[in-house]
Each structure stands twice: as structure tokens, then as C-alpha cells.
Amino acid sequence: MQAGDVAYLAWSDYVGMLRCRGVPLSEIKSRMAHGLGWAVAGQALTPFDDIAPNPWGPMLEVRQVPVPETETRLAIWADTPPLHFFLCNSLLADGSPWDCCTRSFMTHALADFEQETGLRFMAAFEHEFLLRGETLKPTTPFSMTAMRLVPQFIADLANALTQAGVQPETIEPEYGIGQYEISTAPAVGAMAGDRCIITREVIREVARHHGLQASFTPKPAPDAVGNGAHVHFSFVDKAGGNGSYDPKGTGGAAAVAQKFIAGVVRYMPAICALVAPSPVSYFRLGPHHWSCGYASFGIQNREAAVRICPSPERDPAKQGKAFNMELRAPDATASPYMVIGALVRAGLEGIRQNLPLPAAIDRDPSELSDSERAQLGIKPLPGSLGEALDLLDAEPAVKGWMSPTFYDSYVAVKRKEIEMFAGTDPRDICRRYQDAY
Template sequence: MEVASYDRVLSGRERAALGERAAALVPGLAAKDVEAVALTYVDTSGITRTKAVPVARLEHAAAWGVGMSPVFDAFLLDDSIVTGRFAGGPMGDLRLHPDLDRLVPLAAMPGWAWAPADRVDQEGAPHPLDARWLLRREVALLAALGWSVRAAFEVEWVLSDGEGEDFAPAAGGPAYGMTRISELAGYLRDLLKALAATGVEVMQIHPEYAPGQYELSVAAQDPVAAADTSVLVRETIRAVSFEHGMVASFSPKVLADSVGNGGHVHLSLWNDDDVEGPVNAMASGEGPFGMTADGEAFTAGILESLPALLAVGAPSVASYLRLVPSHWAGAFACWGLENREAALRFITGPLGCRAEAANLEVKCFDAAANPYLALAALLATGRMGVSAELVLPEPVDVGPDAVPAEERAGRGIVALPSSLGEALAAFERDPVLNQTLGEAVVDTIATVRRGEIALFEGASPEEVTEATRWRH
């Protein structure tokens, strides 16, 4: 939704323009036999929530929104509700406004279209807990300083053809093996066709480590588009899986004794003020592995806040069953060149295209995260690093758990929180996130995280994974 200011209400003229634009799109949707449009947003627990409208109501929805209670900000992953100072309870109402720039028919769900939604109050002002608005604000703050970010989410999932709530891997071939593509060739073909039809640029797809597990990478985009695409990709995977008689799970941990699903984030910082065009600050500099001083500072800002960032990027009790050493999950707050055990993996890309390809991979995040909130927090801490001109410690070129504990301390290699409670404590202490996200967001995140901690108090790893398995 194109709004000139992020801090004022929608004007009557803007509402009329949105309605007219939506009306112009309706005939094209009808020609493609689209009957309804699903409007989605992601809640604090990382669940994609929705309301849908018939195509004939799209014009009204674009201009005036669709009613939705703000209580979903305080939903836990099991759909129980907690109450904080700024969320929870029966009072209030919001309006969901579809972003018409991202409206697209869903090839995996014939008869349906999809659009991510912005949430505003009844007066038309942005809802302070709307993560998509928070992310747009962070993008605008960086732009005011002459910077932009390109981002992409890796999507990992497992497929089950089991009965009921049980998990039975739908493919059993070797990790990364061609056998696993052969087992589900038709499914993977249909998935790629559906994503292409919705405008998603897939870079690669491959079998992952665990039985029945796959991973898909997409092209980098601006942060809001990247978060939108991550939602679209996951819902497309889910729909194609159902069509093929399987169920997809993006949960951080599907079986207690197996590896989990990550939600790695790739980021690159770009200087938009260069006279010759945007320049990748992660390349063509004189800093570590070709970073510029600003690229290094951006990375250092994220590294400094990484324990606190886990409350946003690894937001479930199940996340910490995944976040263990020797699983390529990034269990230590450190960085390194192509080090898959470091929480921050720096990637130069192949010689000859590094100016375009160099980027930072955040490995400790998973798919239980709200992608908009995760990116907003990452951009805020990276921006702080640039402003403070932070410097990175020495890179780590081995598995951090192989470094003796006394040496790790001297090198600044710190184990990341091993529980959601530890991550939440770091989050509530972090001055950057508290200042940039604001009191309402911080309180609501803390309330929801404490609610999930209480929900799984005393539960075994097996009980946690069983309760979480099909929620994300």
C-alpha cells in the first residue's frame, strides 16, 4: 500500500485511488477464474493469519479494509490467548488493507488469489504492532541515510505422508541425494511451476539433510518484498503438498532426535549514494574479506545484538531443540567466512561476481519467526552498527565448539541462548531493539514468549515437537 507517510491516516483521496485501482484489477482476476482473495499477515508467534473476500468485494477491501481483531497479536501457537499491556482481550478492531502491488493469483490454489495485508486502525493510521509497517519504517530509516538492503529467506521444510498427527517422511533417499528428487519428481516439478506462475524467482531447490526434507532458495529483493515472498513460498509449498497427498511442516523441530528446519536470512547492504549506482558494502572494500567499513559495521551491529535477536528470529521453545552445536544451526555468536557452524556466515560469492553476490547469512533463525519482524530487527541492529562504526572481532575458521572454552572467551566467541527464556532476557535488556521496536512491540513479544514458555513448562522434547510440528 503506497502511503506517503508512515505516521498519518489514510486520506479520502488515497482510499478512492486504492478502490479504483482494485476495481481495475477485478476483470483480470475474473478472467483467470479467481473467486476470492486471501489477505494475510503474520502474528507474533509466526503463524500466518488470514481473512478472505470474494473478488467482487476487493474494491471495498482495498479502500476500507477488512475487519480483524487485534487480539491475534497475543495468540500463542496453539491458538490460546495471552494478555499484555498492549495486546490481548476482546476490545478493538483493525482493518486489513491488501497490498495491490503483490496481489497475485495462486497457481497452487485454483480460484484463489493472495495479497499481503497492512493493518491499520479504524481511523486509517498504521497499527503499531503491524510487523510489515515496522519493516517499512526500518527500510525508510536506512534510505534516509543513503542505504538499502537486499534480502532473501531460505525455506526448509519436511514432507510427511503419515496418518493423523504422526510424522512419516514422504521421501527416504540419502541426504542431498538425487534419489530424493526422483522419489518426488512430480511434486517438485509442480511446486516449481506454481512458484514461477506467481512470479517467484527460484534460484535453486535441493534435498536437505533429514529424511523427507527439502530446501528452496529465492532471489534477493528489497526487505518488504523478501518477507512477502517468504509467506507466498511457504503457502504455495503447503498447498502443493496437500494436492499431492502430503503435509508440509516448517517447524524448527519435527522430530526430537532429528535435525530441524532453519529459516536462514541472507542480507547485503547497499550504498545508494554512489554516483555510479548502488554499491554492495559487503564487497569491493578493504575490510575483512572485501567488506567496506560500513558493511563490516552493519554485520557487527547484528552480531552484537544476536542473543537478543533470537527472541525474534528463533521465537519458539522448539527453536532451541534445533539450535545446538554440530548441526549447522549457528549455535555460537560469532562470524566466519563460509563457516556453517557460525551464527553469521559471510559469503563472498564466486570470483567475478562478488560485487553482486557478497552477503551475510544469519543461520540461527528459523521458520517460526515472523519474517517481517525478523527483518525489521536485523535492519535496526545493523543500522545501529553503521551509526556507531562498529568493528568485527576476528573471524572464526573452525567449528566454534571445537575451540576450548577458555580460548572461546578470549576470542569473544559466545554460546547463544540455549532456551527461549534466556533469549527473552537478552531481548528485554537490548537497548537497540527496545528503542527501535518500541514499548508496545517489545511488551507484546515478551508476553507471547512467556506464554509459550509457560505452555511447555515441564514438557519433554518429544512433547514439544509433537505439539509444534504442524503449527508452522
């Protein structure tokens, strides 16, 4: 540690931005108990320099209190000060969670899931992003050349992710020009959301050091390849095994996992407002994009909103370890905390209601006729953020996952985003979000 080092106290807000305040690193110990104050009207910020109408005004303040296990420090380059930050819970003066804290939204859902099922939730996000820079040249997707154009960036990224403790698993070129994908090992409980945020910030930091910009926007241009933030998830039982796996179940899914999937599919149209929550999200979300356009279930079907990813293991004794499920609608304009919270809440509804597993489809749902989709109970996902918010408002169960203040203030921010871009050329919308994310 050097004199002048700064530690950031950071939190993820309604629009998935990591807001922060900094303190001298020498003072961080004194801030661990009570953090730093923050005017909660900041929760009404859009991703830009606009603020939505909100119930707080200048009065209410919460404490952004560091979560010790999220401490992240990167000290890799001699010519760049370390990146040192903690993720925070937003707490009231009495130490109780603020009802509009996105991290608490997630942790309360996780606690309810464990209490009601005896299982712990485990998840990992895929991180698709675009690199931009004056020296970068277009090249062939999925190619070795795409990796070797930026070899030092790739090497530093692997080093930084390892130092950050997020356990990188793959770094690969993707389909889009300048697009890459990072996957990390899954984490249990709240750390799944924390690890997602840490990973994105590490990617951005390494890109900055190399004079590049990493953008996680869902769509850099209307006709460009999009970036998703798919979530792979499973359950951990008390013995440490995969509680979502049963070799006798459909696709290998245990009964509890089948009900969980059914709940997610049932509430998928409404939770789009929470997991694909920006105007630009709906340039990506739709048929033929390998993202999904319908609330559907499949096995190894990348056009299904929820899919089972069977284990590649041939040894029956090992098959359960790699079995997982995937939610494909989310993108990085959503707070990872809200994505996990919404996913877990929807799955819990399926368990509570004992919903049957939907029929697995083996093709793009858009290729089915209207009558075939109706027979299978497959509903279209919203085609715009406005439609998504209307579907959210029409679903009392989903609204009930949030306090009235959380719900009203969140919707106000999202309506503000819609208002800001009314009548705007889609290309300009994409550019704005590419710069913001």
C-alpha cells in the first residue's frame, strides 16, 4: 500500500451502474462498520445525467456499508494506481436493510429459497462485451487472430481476474467484430451476484489500461451482434451435491428444478422489465438472436428462454456435477442483483404452486404456428421496455416481490429512460448505451 491509495465503496443501482464513493485506504477500517452516507435520490438516476421523479428528494440518506468478502484489489501495473473496492449493502440508520437496496433484493430472495427448499442457489454469469480502440482492426469472428490482436490485453485480463478471485474459466473470441466472452466459476449465494459485478469492473479496468473501452451494451447498433449476460444456475444440497440434478428426470432435472423452471417460464414476460430493463435491450431480445423471443423451455435449445445444459460427462457418477440450467434473457443494463433476485423469486413461485415442467421445444419458437404456441402455452416476450413494464404492472405476484417504494421508484426510472429516447433514431440509442455500459 502506498500513501494516497484510495478504496472505493461501491453499490449497484436500478440501472446496473456501479456507483461509488472513495476514501483514503488508510481510513477504510474506520468505515467498515457504518460505511458512508448517500442521498438516496441518487437511486433515481438513469444511466445518463438525468434523474427520474422520486419520493425522496433531498431528505433521506442511507449508509453504504462494505461487505468484507467482496473486497477486490488489483495492483498489477507499476504505472497505474491499484483498483481497490468493496461492494456495499444499503442500510438505514438503525442497521436494517433499505427496502430499495438491490443487493438486499437478491439476498432476501436467496434466504427464502434456502429456507423453503433446504438448497442453496449457485450461479455464474457469462460476460459478453465489445472492445473498442483506435488501433483495433476488424477480424474474423471466433478466430485465433481475434485473440492475438490483443495478446497483452488477454494476458493481463487473465492475471487480473485471477488476482480478483473470480476464478476465470474461459476467455474467448465471439461472433461479433471485437466481441469477447469471459466465463468464471459459479459461486454460491450472494457471491454469485458480487462476482458478476467484480468481473465486469476488472474487464473495464484492464481495457482502460490498454487504451481500450470495454462495453457490455446489449446492442452496439441495431443490426450488430448483441451482448447477453446469460445466467447458468443450479442448486447445492446439504451434502454439497447438485440438488437440481436427477438422472431420471426430464433432461436430468430433479423435481424441484422442474418446478423452478416452470415458475421462471410462467413469469418470464413480467420479469423482462427487471432483467432486460432498457430501451436498447429490445433490439437484442427477440427470435433468431440466440437470446430468446418467447417464454419457453428447451434442452440445449439456445432460442429457449430457459434451457437445460446437460452434463458432458459420460460417467454417471460425475454427470450431476456439471448439470445446470440457463436463463438467456438478461443483459448487462440490469443489476446482477436484480437478475438473481427475480430469477430466484420466479422459480420459488413455481415451487410453491407446484407448477408442471413445460414441454421442451426442439426448435426456435418463432417457427411454430400461433396455434402450436398456444397449445404449448408459449407466450411472446415483450417487444419494448414499455410493453415489459406494462406486463410487470399486470402481474401482482411479481410486483409483490418489491416494496411499493421500490416498485414505484424503479418504474419511474425506467419510464424516464423511455421518455428520453422517444422518437430517437435507433442508431443513436445504441450509441448512447454503448458509451454508458
